[in-house]
Amino acid sequence: MRELIGGGGYVILVYFLALNSFYALLLILSIPEIWEQTRLAEDDDFQRLMQSDALPPISLLVPAYNERATIEASVTAILTLEYRNFEVIVVNDGSKDDTLDRLREAFDLYEVPRTYPEGIATRPLRGVYRSRSRTRLVVLDKENGGKADSLNAAINASRFPLVIAVDADTLIEPDALLRLTRPFLLGRHIAAVGGTVRVANSCTVEHGRVTDARVPRRFLPGVQVVEYLRAFLFGRLGWNRLGGNLIISGAFGLFRKEDVLAIHGYRTASVVEDLDLVVRLHRYLLQRRVRYEMPFIPDPVAWTEVPESGKVLARQRERWHRGLLAAMWTYKTMLFNPRYGRVGLIAVPFYTFGEALAPLVEVLGYVITVAGLALGVVNVGFALLFMLVAWGYGMLLSLWAVVLEEASFRRYRRLGDLLRLVAFATLENFGYRQRTVWWRLKAFFTVWRYQHVWGEMTRTGFEAAGGAKARRADAQG
């Protein structure tokens, strides 16, 4: 037993060192990346180019299911984005409420015949509508088939070479589309681009726009601001340099339609359709030896609500982790496969061992430590020091994300917000982190049982005063 605990402890120590060294590498790589991206984001000539007719037209895909409370405001906000040439395709996925009627009234819809071939098979379409008041708007009404199926229907109907999936409850900054196209100007073959998703809770929202960014005072949403900053500002920027961004947020990611069609769109059976799509895109392009890039750029911003209750957050995190586990299992042939280059040799192994299996290893670490202490194998002082170092490292990473935010975009102007960010980055490791480990751990037991469907949504809509008020019960697996 003592040998087992000793051996287990050794394995966990090596895992801890390897994982944190990799995080340190991401951290270092994020520095030149954010430097470069900030320079380009501030370049006026690029802004001018991006406002010219040279830009590629974009189709925005907006799946909607029981969105009566927010659909009008969301679509209106999307239609007023600063971009020369775009269309908005809203898909009513067989909503049980009057989402379609709301759209019909708000935008003066009239039915038109279907004028495009069905590239990806979807649930039957009930009608195609255009708007008399907003020429950019197309509304599809179809039988219920889930979010992925709705996105596929929207891709079929889209006319433009770039598509972006936008959640109906996501607030996109007016110039975000312009900024998101920047890599298409810089790279030869951009398969997809991801932008930053930020937390809208406590922000002031007016006419579908975040006008005053605030850090929530409440712990749960506040700590998620730090989490999002960490995930986007140094995690994904670091991966840009390693060439293997595996996650482009489904709430805000621009894709080349040609590539998405080539892999038959979103997989309707996947738990988290955006992760699945990105991994399949990598696999498809690498198998064909296409030289491509899938960068993340930090300055285009979309705002989303995050759960404020532990119960909803637990469901969200469990679902995200279930999606990660399912994707890593589905595409296990890419693991350590040199055929897939850096994606197969670095990204997939990292996401498998460093992300998917992390909660399992962390819990095992706690168990071994407790058992070791009980049996006298582990020295109390050593265990405490080890935990202190582990938590200190977590704090360092979170604080680094705050430093990157401060050095680059500085969305949170008030000193109070900055101090709250620092406080949440420091406190995150005491209790919150352990709770997320537990939520993610549950995914190991549920991963085989569920398929993805639309979740129960209860929204009251964004309001001007008092910040984002919508309460979202995240998708139930």
Added chain:
Amino acid sequence: MTGRHFLAVVAVAQGALLVALIILIILNRWFRLRRRARVHPRVVRLNSAMQRWALGSTDLGSVLVHLGRLPIPLAVDALVSWSARVPGDRWRQLATALRGHWWARIVRSNAVSGRWWKRLEAARFFAVAATPEDTSSVLKLLHDANPAVHIAAVATLERVESAALTTAALERLPRLAPTVGAYYAGMLRRSRPVVVQLLLKMLQRSDDPALPRLAEFAGRLNEPALREALTALGAHPDPEVRVQAARGVGAFPHPASIAILTRLVRDEAWAVRAQAVRSLGMIADRATLPLVRAALRDPEWWVRIRAALALTRFGGVGRDALLQDEHGPDQSARDMARLVLGLSPQALAEYAA
């Protein structure tokens, strides 16, 4: 050193780093606020001087003085933002005056810097304040490997007329990503006479892999002098070149255009047929109506929709043809006619665009 000692050292180092990071965050915010408080009044003073100078109520010297008081990146930003608001002649005075100014010399020297952001700064400066003497520096920047730099540099074509710069930009155009290419094309349109002469030569290089892109650009210029060259490309073996030729000649209602389109509408490549039928719709010569109508029975969906949309441009006769085909014997023509006849004028305009 034991493991415990090692961990203790790491913990202390981490603690120190944590404190340092927190201090860095606070100090960074403080320094930024202070810097802003120091620089902002200077920007305001420069803007005020620029405004007075643009209205003719002060001399150029005051603008130069205020420009020199700003940090270089902010001075370049100010120039870029004011360049669109000051009339051309007056702006040229400023550009000439800046030639001898100390900070403008520093920015100019950045054109050969090893750091891309310095070259970008120089390119942005040249885009608004270049003079004919800067042509060789701008040429270097136009060939820069960094897209941000050469994209900024190509904007110089708006201010400086130079055959060398135009040639360099046009030579680069076919090798650029489509969006950047379109931006270059927009800039090149401003130097039309030089571009047309160069294009006439370039379109004769029939084995040039860049020919489809050049033909596309030539087509978008809508320049009558290029019609013959575009018509000749209709017989090119590369279908992509033929597509661009079919697109380009649609802008010229000329018998030679109609003759080549009549041939291209029977091309083996559907993309060529679709483009040819669209161009026939743009010219809308009644003699070609049967051809366009026949394309309604094309096996390719895209050719059929282009044909149906083209028929709507023939006026009453085209609409009559569609109405007949709506009840005709051919199923695919019937479906397409019904579809296009069902579109509202607004939807029709959008599809035809």
